[in-house]
Amino acid sequence: MVGERAQPEVIEKIRKELGSDKDIFSQYAGYVKLLLTGEMGRSYYTNRKVLDDILMKFPNTIKLAFGAMFIAVPIGLFLGFLAAYKRDTSADRIISSLSILGLSLPVFWSGLLIMLFLSFKLKLFPPSGTGDIRFLILPALTLSLPAIATLVRVTRTSVIEIADMPFINTAQAKGLSVFRINSVHILRNVLIPLVTVIGLDFASYLNGAVLTETIFGWDGIGRFTMDGIMKRDYPVIMGCIIIGTVVFVLLNLLVDILYHYLDPRVRLYASDR
Amino acid sequence: MPLTGKIAGALIIAISILALFSPILTSHEPEKIDLDGIKQPPGLEHPFGTDNKGRDIFSRVLYGGRISISIAIIAALISMSIGMLIGLCAGYFGGTVDTLVMAIVDLILAFPSLLLAIGVSIIFPPGIYTVMLAIAFVGWASFARLVRSQTLTLKDAAYIEAARAIGCSRARILFVHLMPQCLPIGLVMAGIKLGGYVLTEASLSFLGLGAQPPMPTWGSMISMNRAYIASEPWMVLFPGLAIAVTSLCFNMLGDGLRDKYGLKI
Numbered sequence: 373m374v375g376e377r378a379q380p381e382v383i384e385k386i387r388k389e390l391g392s393d394k395d396i397f398s399q400y401a402g403y404v405k406l407l408l409t410g411e412m413g414r415s416y417y418t419n420r421k422v423l424d425d426i427l428m429k430f431p432n433t434i435k436l437a438f439g440a441m442f443i444a445v446p447i448g449l450f451l452g453f454l455a456a457y458k459r460d461t462s463a464d465r466i467i468s469s470l471s472i473l474g475l476s477l478p479v480f481w482s483g484l485l486i487m488l489f490l491s492f493k494l495k496l497f498p499p500s501g502t503g504d505i506r507f508l509i510l511p512a513l514t515l516s517l518p519a520i521a522t523l524v525r526v527t528r529t530s531v532i533e534i535a536d537m538p539f540i541n542t543a544q545a546k547g548l549s550v551f552r553i554n555s556v557h558i559l560r561n562v563l564i565p566l567v568t569v570i571g572l573d574f575a576s577y578l579n580g581a582v583l584t585e586t587i588f589g590w591d592g593i594g595r596f597t598m599d600g601i602m603k604r605d606y607p608v609i610m611g612c613i614i615i616g617t618v619v620f621v622l623l624n625l626l627v628d629i630l631y632h633y634l635d636p637r638v639r640l641y642a643s644d645r
Numbered sequence: 646m647p648l649t650g651k652i653a654g655a656l657i658i659a660i661s662i663l664a665l666f667s668p669i670l671t672s673h674e675p676e677k678i679d680l681d682g683i684k685q686p687p688g689l690e691h692p693f694g695t696d697n698k699g700r701d702i703f704s705r706v707l708y709g710g711r712i713s714i715s716i717a718i719i720a721a722l723i724s725m726s727i728g729m730l731i732g733l734c735a736g737y738f739g740g741t742v743d744t745l746v747m748a749i750v751d752l753i754l755a756f757p758s759l760l761l762a763i764g765v766s767i768i769f770p771p772g773i774y775t776v777m778l779a780i781a782f783v784g785w786a787s788f789a790r791l792v793r794s795q796t797l798t799l800k801d802a803a804y805i806e807a808a809r810a811i812g813c814s815r816a817r818i819l820f821v822h823l824m825p826q827c828l829p830i831g832l833v834m835a836g837i838k839l840g841g842y843v844l845t846e847a848s849l850s851f852l853g854l855g856a857q858p859p860m861p862t863w864g865s866m867i868s869m870n871r872a873y874i875a876s877e878p879w880m881v882l883f884p885g886l887a888i889a890v891t892s893l894c895f896n897m898l899g900d901g902l903r904d905k906y907g908l909k910i
Contacts, residue, residue: 469649472893472896472897472900473889473893475840475896476840476844476889476892476893476895476896477889477892478844478847478848478851478864478867478885478888478889478892480847480848480851480864480867480868480871481867481881481884481885481888481889482885484867484871484874484881484885485882485885487874488874488875488878492874492875575757576757582759582760582763582852583848583851583852587871597763598852601763601767601852601853601854602853604767609764609767613760613763613764616757616760617756617757617760620755620756620757620760621755624755
C-alpha cells in the first residue's frame with residue numbers, strides 16, 4: 373500500500389488507521405460489529421465502501437448466471453432425455469462421455485480456448501469487457517459447459533429411473549404418444565432432482581464466476597473477488613466471500629421450499645401432515 | 646469395472662510415471678530461462694514450445710504434473726483420514742457428538758466449495774501445503790457423512806456386539822473392528838473425488854494461491870501465459886490439456902468405481 377521504501381512512522385500510522393495494530397480478537401470483534409451495522413468496511417486501496425461496490429457489481433454476475441442457465445438448461449435437458457431414451461446405444465455413450473469431459477475441463481482453460489476460436493479466429497464476439505449481449509455470450513457459454521454436463525447426467529439417471537416405473541407402463545398401455553409421456557409424465561417427475569441441480573448450479577456459477585469473469589474481464593463479483601485476492605485487499609475478500617455464501621445458502625433454502633410445490637408429498641412444516 | 650474405467654486407470658498410471666520420471670524424460674530444466682529462445686512454437690527441440698521467458702513448456706508440464714497429482718492424492722488421503730475418523734466417532738457414539746458433527750458437515754457442504762477453499766488459502770502463506778490444507782478442509786465433510794452412515798448400519802451387527810461382550814475397548818472396536826469395514830468405501834470415495842481435487846488445485850494455482858513461482862504448476866502456467874492466447878496459443882494449450890486429461894481420467898476412474906460398488910453420491 374505504501375511502497376517498499378516507506379518510512380516506519382508512515383507504516384505505523386496506516387496500521388493504526390486500519391486497526392491492524394490491535395490483536396486478532398479485537399480485530400475480529402470490530403469486524404463483526406461492523407457487519408451487524410450492515411457495513412463491510414472500506415477497500416484498502418480505493419477506500420470505497422465494499423458493500424457499495426458489491427451491490428453495484430452484483431447485477432452483472434446475476435446477468436451472467438442467467439445467461440449461462442439460458443444456454444445450459446435447454447441443451448442439458450435435451451441431451452439428457454436423448455441419452456436416456458437411446459439408453460445403451462452409441463448415442464448414449466457419446467453423450468455420456470462428453471458430459472464427463474465437460475466436468476473435467478477447467479473453466480479458465482476452456483474459456484480461453486472459446487475466446488481464441490470465437491473471438492480471435494472467427495472474430496464473432498469481442499474477447500473481453502462488460503456490456504451488452506455480445507460481451508455476455510462468451511463468458512456465459514464458458515460457464516454453461518460444466519452446467520450442461522451435470523444436467524445431462526442427472527436428467528439421464530432420473531429419466532431412466534422414472535421410465536421403469538409402473539405408471540409409465542400404464543401410460544404406454546393407454547396408447548399415449550411418446551411426446552406426451554415424455555413431456556407430461558416423465559418431465560413432471562424428474563423436475564425435483566433437476567430443480568436441485570439447477571439451483572445448486574446457479575449458486576456454483578457464482579463460484580465459477582471468479583475464474584470466468586477474470587478471464588473475460590466481466591465486471592462482476594467474481595472479478596472483484598479475484599482483484600481483492602491479488603492485492604490482498606482483505607475487506608474486499610471477506611465481503612465477497614460472505615455475500616457469495618449468503619446467496620448460496622439462500623438459494624439452497626429456496627430450492628428446499630420449491631420442493632414442496634413440485635412434490636406435495638414433501639412437507640414444509642413438521643406439523644404439516 | 647467398465648472398460649472406460651480400466652483404460653482411465655491405466656492412463657493415470659502412465660501420467661504418473663511420466664511425472665515421476667520427468668528428470669529423465671526431459672532434456673531441459675523446467676526453470677531455466679533462455680532469453681534467446683522465447684515464444685518458440687512446438688517443434689523437435691521443444692515438443693510443446695517455449696514460453697515468454699524461453700522456458701521449455703514440455704518439461705514444465707511434466708514437472709507441474711508431479712505437484713498437481715501429488716497434491717490431489719495427498720489432499721484426498723488427508724480428507725479421507727479426517728473424514729473417516731470423525732465419521733466413525735459420530736456414527737458410533739451418536740447423541741450430541743453426532744448432532745454436532747453433522748451440523749458442521751452440513752455447514753461445510755452448504756458453502757460453495759471453491760469459495761471456501763479460497764477463503765482458507767488466503768489465511769495462510771501460499772504454497773503446496775496450504776493448497777492441501779484448503780482442499781482437505783472442504784473435502785473431509787463428504788467422507789465423514791459417508792463413513793457415518795456406514796458405521797450406523799454396522800454398529801448393531803452381531804460381530805460388534807460380540808466384540809463388546811468379550812470386553813473390547815471402545816478404541817479397539819472403532820479402529821480394529823469398524824474401521825477396516827469402512828476403509829474400502831472411503832477409498833472408493835477418494836477415487837471419485839480425485840478428479841475434482843485436480844481441478845480445485847489447478848483453480849487455486851491459477852488464482853495465484855497455489856505453489857509459488859518458480860515452481861511450475863499447470864494452473865499458474867495458464868494464468869501467467871494467458872495474455873499470449875491470441876498470438877502464442879501453445880503456451881496455454883498444453884498445460885490446460887494436461888489438467889483436462891488428468892482430471893478426465895480420474896473422473897472416469899471414479900465413475901467406474903461408483904458403478905462397480907453401486908455408490909450413490
